[in-house]
Amino acid sequence: MHSRRWFLSCVAFHGCLYVLGGHNKTSGRLSIEKYDPAEDTWTEIAAMNYYSDELHLEVMDDTIFVIGENRNGEDFLSHVSCFSDKENQWFVSLFVCFFV
Structure with missing residues (x-):
């Protein structure tokens, strides 16, 4: 990977491994990367x-x-997004806010 990280999420998609989020010692806003085992390469994709x-x-x-x-004090903001591999683009589908 280009960015060393922990607490990441990953999913297999179109024969590649997509790695999202996580933290390292300097940032909690890390790039999104995909690993292509056929080419043995890591590539950054649209954030x-x-x-x-x-x-x-x-x-x-x-x-x-x-x-x-996301947690903002005691309130929670949840969202659902989707990624189009063909367009290399993210789309926000839904935001929901919970007040505690």
């Missing part, structure tokens, strides 16, 4: 337009879906 503390990933209908949450 999401927000940061999330926790990411949950799933592949459905040829799309990566990401469910993430």
Whole structure:
């Protein structure tokens, strides 16, 4: 990987491993990378337009879906986004705010 990280999320998609999020000693806003085992290469891909503390990933209908949450004090903001590999672009699908 280009960025050493821990607390990351990953998912297999189109024969590659996609690694999202995580932390290192200097940042919690790390790039998104994919590993192609056929080429044995790591490539940065388009970044999401927000940061999330926790990411949950799933592949459905040829799309990566990401469910993430941000904590703002005692309130929670959750979002669902999807990644188009063909367009190399992220789309925000839904934002939900929970007040505690």
